[in-house]
Amino acid sequence: MAAQHCAGSAPGIDTGAVYSKDKRPVDTSCFFGTRKYQRDDMKKFIETLVEEHGGRASELLQILIKVQARWHHVPRDCIEQLAEQLHIPRTRVISVVEFYTFLHAQPRGEYEILISDSITDRMLGKPQLMDFLAAKLQVQVGAVRQDGLVSLDNTSCTGMCDQGPAGLINGRAVTALDTRKVVAIAELIASKVPVEEWSGDFFLVHDNIRKAGLLLGDTIGNGVALHSAFARGLDETLRELDISGLRGRGGAGFKTALKWRFAKQEQDSERFVVCNADEGEPGTFKDRVLLNSHAHELFEGMTLCAAIIGAKQGFLYLRGEYQYLYEPLQQVLQQRRQSGLLGGNIAGQDVTFDIEIHVGAGAYICGEESALIESLEGKCGIPRNRPPYPVSQGYLGKPTVVNNVETFVAAAKVAVHGGDWFAARGTEQSKGSKILSISGDCRHPGIYEYNFGVSVAGILDDCGADDVFGVQIGGPSGTFIGNAEFDRKLAFEDLATGGSFIVFDNSRNVLDIVQNFTDFFAHESCGFCTPCRVGTALLKKQFDKIQQGHGSAGDLLELERLGRLIKTTSHCGLGQTAANPILTTLQRYPELYQRQLKKISFEPGFDLDGSLETARKLSRRNDPAAHLTQGGE
Amino acid sequence: MSKTISIDGRQVEFVDGQTIMEAAAAAGVYIPHLCHHPDFTPHGSCKLCTVKVNGRNCSACTFPAQEGQEVLNETDELREDRRMITQMLFVEGNHFCPSCEKSGNCQLQAVAYYLQMLDDHFPLFFASRELDASHPEVMIDHDRCIFCTLCVRASHLDGKEVFAISGRGINKHLIVNSPSGKLQDSALEAGDRAVDICPTGAILRKGIGYRVPIGKRIFDLKKIDAVSLAEQGGAHGE
Missing domain, CATH: 3.30.70.20 (Alpha-Beta Plaits)
Known part of the structure; x- marks a missing residue:
């Protein structure tokens, strides 16, 4: 294998690394020594990077993202150098490379194209577009073209569901892809025009704010929330937050004031504030809009939290798909430092706080707060055992508040307008508003902000959805509701949601949707615990068997039994919700599943006739008697 | 006065800082497990030691024992779950x-x-x-x-x-x-x-x-x- 790589290597493409996501290393000797110049170059690059990142092992992921961008993979030499310079075992570097989907041990194309495989992108014509793209670029999906110039693959939802089909080209978000754009892209690649020089049209991202409410309706001036909080008193402001009834907007709904108070009460002198901007739930893109147009309020909310709990350092964990927001966000941070709203003596008070941006690298699991903290520490995003909870032992084992983007924005508004202003809206247990990301079969996909308690029917009217079959509330990990349930309300009391709202009309096949979601969870499982690691893969097999028409009555029972086990015994929220698409649709539409079944009591899990192929080849027979007719229908 | 938890109705003593697994082991109560070993930091990944604590599933090897916990260990449901998890490890x-x-x-x-x-x-x-x-x-x-x-x-x-x-x-x-x-x-x-x-x-x-x-x-x-x-x-x- 190594020899082949060397023989076929393209100029500028280092083929030395021979790890892949599921293979162990093989001999690399043919690479070493043949490219001494490049190795020296690489060594300097790594040394500079490590220095820029303070030589801290917790920066490993951030460093690897830059290595990947520079060489389109993480070469074996880099792994060795990083291990040495960061004083960590090489296995730690390898495991991080193999964990995050945007990092590769084997070279990807100089132009690395990833197309979002979210159900919403599919509904907008992604499958046909992918075929067209593959044909135009003469590359297979999942592969690197022979000359090393381009690679093409699927990726999980990139958060552009309101303007898909979307994707990433060398990490930059591209939207509203069509055949015209694909032709243009193929030409740009053929003439090797660097992505930085492509027309901005490819990378246009619209906010699409369709309905503004409490949060999106007005913008508070920079520093106003902090000045209000200092004027009122920090303890009093925390009480206002308590009065507001604000609960975490990521979906879990923990009371924000309580979380901040717990962190404040911890004995440790060092504390951290973390904003979870790893918006990975398919169909969710509201944080993208907040980060783009309400970043000051987000940072204001984080700074407020820091002042209240006594933190000096904050982190914004930005999902890798939103890399294009990194520079604009850095500029906002810089402006705030210059205005005295970050750094020392914030707003003239004895408060010191600053914010660093960390970028993810393609791992849905990092949206789970303890996995996010692991990732911030430069490790694989594997959820921790709880207790202890992050409020007592989070980043580097110190008390840490992790909140969603929307939560911090809401907290900043509460500091200005007071708790009653917020609590006057919404329902008993769900105060205030919720920002929804609406996509799928509707005329006006985009961002809608409603007071909690709004009915599904009302939302469907607003977004221009007709002939609706059902809605996926809260993304794949949430609930599928059918058109008999549209009087249900969005609130923690009824339908809790992180904001994803995907509309399906009557032309859609529920099982196709469920299959997409089930594949997603199997792909995103971190693999830490048995029920989720093996269970999500088994669930995919079992569902596919039924979907492909090989299932029998017993298979449905098995599907449900397996789903229940994964739900009740998995380590974290990913596993606990991975079977939801199956369980919630099986409960509502058993007839759709039953229609797929064969009318016999047992079907094996594999193709019996296909398994006889070897025997047919050996006996050089292909007559009807050498085939097994799988009857029963 | 020593603190106790109940495992399948039996009172088991524990000291602060002990996990349910540690308290059970000290009392001679077996909870199936594979990734746990008393000499090493608990990992909580195999999920064989899943027990019901006050009605909620928890990993006995990582979950702290707390006064008055009602722990279910040997129930038909848990035995069935553990069997399936073991089968998963076998087929994987x-x-x-x-x-x-x-x-x-x-x-x-x-x-x-x-x-x-x-x-x-x-x-x-x-x-x-x-x-x-x-x-x-x-x-x-x-x-x-x-x-x-x-x-x-x-x-x-x-x-x-x-x-x-x-x-x-x-x-x-x-x-x-x-x-x-x-x-x-x-x-x-x-x-x-x-x-x-x-x-x-x-x-x-x-x-x-x-x-x-x-x-x-x-x-x-x-x-x-x-x-x-x-x-x-x-x-x-x-």
């Missing part, structure tokens, strides 16, 4: 007990017997995994690895970090800390704790195969619930 790798040197000393096999697992139930993955027999004294049969990380934790205590788990989801695999990725180029030595810690037959000591004949091995003589945690961890062919 390639476990052929009759041809495995660890048979009779293997915790995975012993737990399966304890849970009355009679078949694999789930479709096999037929994972394609390599064997590493490069080291003169120790071999790794990756087919049998269940990602419990006991070798990772043991090697950490050995001060060597020879092992790590890499990859994601169903593509998880054990990797070795050496320039070639092979065991022979690692710092592993025969005297290391990591050599004998594997609960399955994934890491085996060479040269001692079948020294103890089949039929006279640890779990041939006693069911796993009657073997102490410390004994189980040291279960190898010696």
Whole structure:
């Protein structure tokens, strides 16, 4: 294998690394020594990077993202150098490379194209577009073209569901892809025009704010929330937050004031504030809009939290798909430092706080707060055992508040307008508003902000959805509701949601949707615990068997039994919700599943006739008697 | 006054800081497990030790014991869940007990017997995994690895970090800390704790195969619930 790589290597493409996501290393000797110049170059690059990142092992992921961008993979030499310079075992570097989907041990194309495989992108014509793209670029999906110039693959939802089909080209978000754009892209690649020089049209991202409410309706001036909080008193402001009834907007709904108070009460002198901007739930893109147009309020909310709990350092964990927001966000941070709203003596008070941006690298699991903290520490995003909870032992084992983007924005508004202003809206247990990301079969996909308690029917009217079959509330990990349930309300009391709202009309096949979601969870499982690691893969097999028409009555029972086990015994929220698409649709539409079944009591899990192929080849027979007719229908 | 929790209705004493697993073990109550070993930091990944604490599923090996907890351990539902989890581990790798040197000393096999697992139930993955027999004294049969990380934790205590788990989801695999990725180029030595810690037959000591004949091995003589945690961890062919 190594020899082949060397023989076929393209100029500028280092083929030395021979790890892949599921293979162990093989001999690399043919690479070493043949490219001494490049190795020296690489060594300097790594040394500079490590220095820029303070030589801290917790920066490993951030460093690897830059290595990947520079060489389109993480070469074996880099792994060795990083291990040495960061004083960590090489296995730690390898495991991080193999964990995050945007990092590769084997070279990807100089132009690395990833197309979002979210159900919403599919509904907008992604499958046909992918075929067209593959044909135009003469590359297979999942592969690197022979000359090393381009690679093409699927990726999980990139958060552009309101303007898909979307994707990433060398990490930059591209939207509203069509055949015209694909032709243009193929030409740009053929003439090797660097992505930085492509027309901005490819990378246009619209906010699409369709309905503004409490949060999106007005913008508070920079520093106003902090000045209000200092004027009122920090303890009093925390009480206002308590009065507001604000609960975490990521979906879990923990009371924000309580979380901040717990962190404040911890004995440790060092504390951290973390904003979870790893918006990975398919169909969710509201944080993208907040980060783009309400970043000051987000940072204001984080700074407020820091002042209240006594933190000096904050982190914004930005999902890798939103890399294009990194520079604009850095500029906002810089402006705030210059205005005295970050750094020392914030707003003239004895408060010191600053914010660093960390970028993810393609791992849905990092949206789970303890996995996010692991990732911030430069490790694989594997959820921790709880207790202890992050409020007592989070980043580097110190008390840490992790909140969603929307939560911090809401907290900043509460500091200005007071708790009653917020609590006057919404329902008993769900105060205030919720920002929804609406996509799928509707005329006006985009961002809608409603007071909690709004009915599904009302939302469907607003977004221009007709002939609706059902809605996926809260993304794949949430609930599928059918058109008999549209009087249900969005609130923690009824339908809790992180904001994803995907509309399906009557032309859609529920099982196709469920299959997409089930594949997603199997792909995103971190693999830490048995029920989720093996269970999500088994669930995919079992569902596919039924979907492909090989299932029998017993298979449905098995599907449900397996789903229940994964739900009740998995380590974290990913596993606990991975079977939801199956369980919630099986409960509502058993007839759709039953229609797929064969009318016999047992079907094996594999193709019996296909398994006889070897025997047919050996006996050089292909007559009807050498085939097994799988009857029963 | 000592503090107590109830496990299946039986009062079990504990001291602050103990997990449910530790309290249970001290009282002689067996909770099935594979990734747990009393000498190492609890991991909580295999999920075999799932118990119901006040109505909610928790991993006994990581969950702290707290005054008045009602813990359910030996219920039909939990036994069924644990059996399915064990079956998952069997189909994920390639476990052929009759041809495995660890048979009779293997915790995975012993737990399966304890849970009355009679078949694999789930479709096999037929994972394609390599064997590493490069080291003169120790071999790794990756087919049998269940990602419990006991070798990772043991090697950490050995001060060597020879092992790590890499990859994601169903593509998880054990990797070795050496320039070639092979065991022979690692710092592993025969005297290391990591050599004998594997609960399955994934890491085996060479040269001692079948020294103890089949039929006279640890779990041939006693069911796993009657073997102490410390004994189980040291279960190898010696």
